[in-house]
Amino acid sequence: MDELVDILDSQGNLTGKTALKSEAHKNGWPHPTVHVWFFTSDGKVLLQQRAKNKSTFPLLWDVSVAGHVNAGEPIKEAAIREVREEIGLDILKDDLQKIAVFRATHKHPEDIIDREFHHVFLSGLKVGLQTLTKQESEVNALTLMPLLRFAEETWGLANPGKYVPHGAEYYQSVVKAIKGRIEGSTEAHDA
Template sequence: MDELIDILDSDGNATDKTAMKSEAHRKGLFHPTVHIWFYTSNGQILIQKRSKSKAIFPLLWDVSVAGHIGAGENTEVSAVREIEEEIGLTIQTEELEKIGIFKSVHRHSENLIDCEFHHTFLCELKIPLHQLKKQESEVDDLALVSLIQFSQETWGLANIQKYVPHSTEYYKTIIKEIKKRL
């Protein structure tokens, strides 16, 4: 779905400009996104398999919930909206713990350049996996994996065919921050 998004400079600062998401991706314009990683009190992490219809990294496992922040939209409000849309879970903004903003650049093709700043949150998952309702157009599958397995499969991108290739530092930060909360 195309939507109007805010454009940032290469340091993540607002430019007071907006563009359609498709234009930002075509031109490689920086823009903000949200990433929300859900974890359980017993050390599992919720991962999402991207839909086969996604233009970018179809059928690879990724962050629990992710999405673009609408133009002028509050970051936490965007995160709550994306959570409800993608996995059918309603939470309060107070349940989100922001752990950082991560710059990411992926050149997929000449006309698809993802230049994003991921506003990244953690949130404890307090309901069973089977109660989540995946958005069919975005999400192929949901799974809970142990933090140990997730660490082994993502550090150094040892399993590049399974996960979206975020930086090793990004994955290490997610794992470290979840461990602090267990």
């Protein structure tokens, strides 16, 4: 779907301009996206395998849920919408913990220049994998992977052909934040 997105400046600030997503990708204009990483209390992370028909990174494993922010849409509302669309889960704003904003540029065949500011969130997954409903046009498969294995495969990008190349710093930040949340909830539970 070719939705309207906000165009950002090089620092990630709104410019007041909008464009179709296809135009932003063709011209390399910066725009906002959301990434939501779900994790379980027993130390697993939810991964999404991108659909085979995706124009970028088909069949690679990626963030639990990701998508573009529509023009004028608040960031957290975009995250909630994308979670509902891609995995059929309803969450609340309070379920999202923002950990960072990452600037990323990827050049793809067919003249696509993805210049995005990823607003990255964590959220606890409180339902079983079997209760999630994947959006067929976006998601090929969903899996829960132990955080330690995920860290080993992404930190040094030891398995670059398996994951979307967000970069070691990105993956390290996500893994450390999830680890901190799991340990924090365990300590609170033990107290």
